[in-house]
Amino acid sequence: MKLSLYIHADTPLHRLHPLVKVVGVFCFFVAAFTAERPLQSLALGGLIAALWWLSSAMANAWRFRWLLTMVFFMTFLVWSLFFQSREPWLSWGPIHLGEDGVSFAFATACRLTAFFAAGLLFLSTTRVEEFADALRMMGVPAKLGFAMTLAFRLVPVFVDAALSVVQAQRCRGFDFDRGNWFQRVRHYLPVIVPVFIGALRRADLMAMALEARGFQRQGQRTSFRTYGLSGLDFAALLVSLTLMIVWLCWARLTD
Amino acid sequence: MGELIGMWRNTRMVVFTALTASLYAAILIPFKVLPIIPGVTELRPANAIPVVCSFLFGPAAAWGAAIGNVIGDFFGGFGPGDLFGFWGNFLYGFLPYRTWELLTERSPVLRRPTEWLLFAAVVGLASGACALVIGWGLNLLGFVPFRVLGNIVWINNMLASLLLAPFLLAVVYPRAERGRLTYRHVLRGRQVRTGAAAYLGLTMVGCAVVVGMWLGNGLSSGSMTLPWVPEGTVGGTNALAVGWGLVPVLAVVLVGLFLL
Known part of the structure; x- marks a missing residue:
């Protein structure tokens, strides 16, 4: 059983500073939260698919295809049935099936699948040690x-x-x-x-x-791994933040 | 709760944290016995691990359960909901040992019916606290309704713990005691709070969990409104109704935990 999600490859996504990747994932999560229309869901799906292709980590997308499919269909089913529709087609006990419920269920299913796909992409391009280092840089x-x-x-x-x-x-x-x-x-x-x-x-x-090995030693800790911010990191950071702001403006305009 | 921070100064407790997390994740990932909602959750024997580790490793199990759940989620859907999964599982690992040592001085190897009843109550409380935090958080994010996920997490955790944890403890606890590998040995000289404040804290947590689960179900289904829930938040996902409605309950849980 393979227990690591990391895929060795030399792609721009793999080379990014781990903190930049965390900020990128955060920007994606914020954008995904505001995606409520089918066109927005489609744009999110396109973006994540392009990033998957860029990362050469499609093997993991294939490995988790059933999970992603299940998450989509189960979220769609649960919210279709339990969303409290204003004008339900069918009401039976706690179940209310209606047009607004189905529409919300579709958007949420897309959003949740996008979250999982983004999380999976992050773990496919980031080693656990790099993730831990990013957390440490954030104050953990x-x-x-x-x-x-x-x-x-x-x-x-x-x-x-x-x-x-x-x-x-x-x-x-x-x-x-x-x-x-x-x-x-x-x-x-x-x-x-x-x-x-x-x-x-x-x-x-x-x-x-x-x-x-001096685990409880006080004072400044050193590490074998050192990270420097390159031009690629600054560019990725700028693109992530700009895309998030543009996306939020778009979501507000279409609200 | 000070020992939850202080334990990081002890290397053995750090190792216990990693052991709990890895055992939890190791049994979580490959052993999926019966799917409850495919893709969302299943009956998980691994849910007994945080409870067993809580009695063995004390505060280290709280952090270990939280980290173990995150690692498990790496293989089953990593996303913003993990923040609530982290703190829910933290409580699931923290409450069993703390409640047990507050109510009795006996070892957690169950022999009498009263010990079984106490164990069931302790596990019920820990599972409820975990379900409350996860159900609240994921309904607030609009991912899964509280009345679906909250109840599943509560029952799932309770079943796995009641069916497996007592038997595991009966085999593992005496060996860990003999090897001086329990938190009671490792954190020698620790001050156990047993005063009135600790009992008040436990009562607050217990009442808040029961009331929280009842309110969460009511608010999530839309059959209940509360005076502090703003108008217009009821209907649809009831995300804001559940979010606002359970804030006072979670505040009581938090105050109770500080007193424990």
């Missing part, structure tokens, strides 16, 4: 960023351990999909326990290793 404490990076590094270790236990249990004839939902949840107990015990064994050694 370094130890919190470190805990996130360490956790990310440990996930494949524990997933491998859990999958090995599942394989071992299956070899002994254990069927995880047998029984009702209560039994199916309980079946995961013999998987989680060994993974947990293994994690506990690691904890003490890991803490000692960190302390031996």
Whole structure:
């Protein structure tokens, strides 16, 4: 199981300063929030598709195609049914189906899918360490960023351990999909326990290793990775902010 | 709540945070047992992890659950809603150990019916607080109605925790105790607040969660209006009605947490 979303490539998007990428994603999220008309949804979709193509990370878009489709259809379904329409075609208990509800559901489904696609693009072009560094530059404490990076590094270790236990249990004839939902949840107990015990064994050694490397040392922290702002970063920042302002003006004019 | 900040000075607690986050994410990502709303949520055995880690690692589990949920969301839809997921899961990891140690000195390995009842109440409170924050935030953003997501998160968290956490704790907790790897050992000499203020805080959080879930459902369905909710915000998504309506309730939760 591949547990990293980052795709190695040498594209302008990959080369951007991580903080510039965070600002870019933020601008996109702000713009997406105001997209309520089909034309705006289409423009957002076009923008994100162009960025995906530029980033050479289409493999991830393909990998998550079912999730993106599901998110779109489930959001559309939920809001079509639960939006309180002014003139509903059909009212049944908490369900109100009407034209304004369907229109809102479509816009929200597009918006949510665009959010997910933008988030996925960000993670496809940004390493976890770069994301943690960007958070640190934004004022998030370094130890919190470190805990996130360490956790990310440990996930494949524990997933491998859990999958090995599942394989071992299956070899002994254990069927995880047998029984009702209560039994199916309980079946995961013999998987989680060994993974947990293994994690506990690691904890003490890991803490000692960190302390031996001066983890709790006070004062200025240094890093192997250093980032400089290039002309490309300034250009990307300018384009992101300008596009967001133009978009907000457009959304206000069409409101 | 001071220990939530102070714990970062202890390397073992930082490691416990990373362990909780990675265990949560590791079991969250590959084990999707039964989809409840495909693409939105499913019955997740991993939801027992923050509760188990809360009893083992204390404040580290609160941060770990929050980070673990963000990592899990990297693989299932990363977006603005993660901010609420972060704080909702933070409460889900914080409230179990803090409530338990305030109400009893017993170990969380359940043996008597009264301990099971107390455990169910503690898990219900933590799940409700998590559901309240996530349901409020995602309805406010206009993503999913509170009456859909709030109730699903509450039931989902409670079911996974009640079905798995007691059994996991029975196996794991005694071993962690023997290895001196629980927060009680690692944070030796920590001051546990057990005065009247702490009980008042717990009462405030408990009442606010119950009232919040009731109000959230009512406001989200449009069957309820409140005097402090501005005119014209009812109808459609009810996003602003839920947003405004639950602000006082969330303020009570926040004050209660500071007193805990």
